[in-house]
Amino acid sequence: MGASQSNGQVVLRSETPVQFAPDVIEQLSERQASSTPTPERQSTLDEHIRTRIQNEVRQLRKAEEQVQEEIRSALEKENLDREKTMAGEASVNAEAGAGSVKSSAALLGDLEEIRVKIDRFQTRKSLVNYPELKASQDALISCYKSHLNSSLQCWKEVANFKASVSQLEKEYFKTLQ
Structure with a gap:
């Protein structure tokens, strides 16, 4: 009895025939046929x-x-x-x-x-240092807010504000000379 291996297969040589049950052969052939x-x-x-x-x-x-x-x-x-x-x-x-x-x-x-x-x-x-200018500005703003549709009624406040600004400008120019 001799055994040789080639390509992962085992070949057995025997003088007496070996027989397998049909279900074993079927199971082996299913496994071999199935790639999963x-x-x-x-x-x-x-x-x-x-x-x-x-x-x-x-x-x-x-x-x-x-x-x-x-x-x-x-x-x-x-x-x-x-x-x-x-x-x-x-x-x-x-x-x-x-x-x-x-x-x-x-x-x-x-x-x-x-x-x-x-x-x-x-x-x-x-305008913290210029209270008279701040007061005339506040008066002008409040007049405009109270007369939204008739701003021409604030002409006195506008004139006072312009005079305050003019006075402040004159004082500033005196300091430059």
């Missing part, structure tokens, strides 16, 4: 495939995060380099009298200066 695995084997294969897919997705997400971080750092470096070169050009242009491009730090300083100027303007606009 058993339900237990299929669930094991599915679980293995799901695990491999999840691992691959995790690796891809990590790689994506790394690429995004590299891009972000490269853009930051590029922006800083651009600001430095623009600031260098701005100083050269400022010396030459041309228009200038400023860095973000210089722009923040300019913005703070503008805020201070706005605050000063708002305090001047409030």
Whole structure:
């Protein structure tokens, strides 16, 4: 009796014939004809495939995060380099009298200066230091509000307000001389 293996098949040679029951032969031929695995084997294969897919997705997400971080750092470096070169050009242009491009730090300083100027303007606009002008302005506003359809009836308040402004302008011009 000899046994040899080729291509995963076992060939047995015997002098006595071997007989199998018909249901065994039928079961073996069904398994061989069917390309689908058993339900237990299929669930094991599915679980293995799901695990491999999840691992691959995790690796891809990590790689994506790394690429995004590299891009972000490269853009930051590029922006800083651009600001430095623009600031260098701005100083050269400022010396030459041309228009200038400023860095973000210089722009923040300019913005703070503008805020201070706005605050000063708002305090001047409030008319706290000029009570007679404020009173004539309030009288004019209340007259306009009470005579919405006939604003010409507020001519006295308009004249008083104009006189107050004129007086204030005269005082201001005296301080300039």
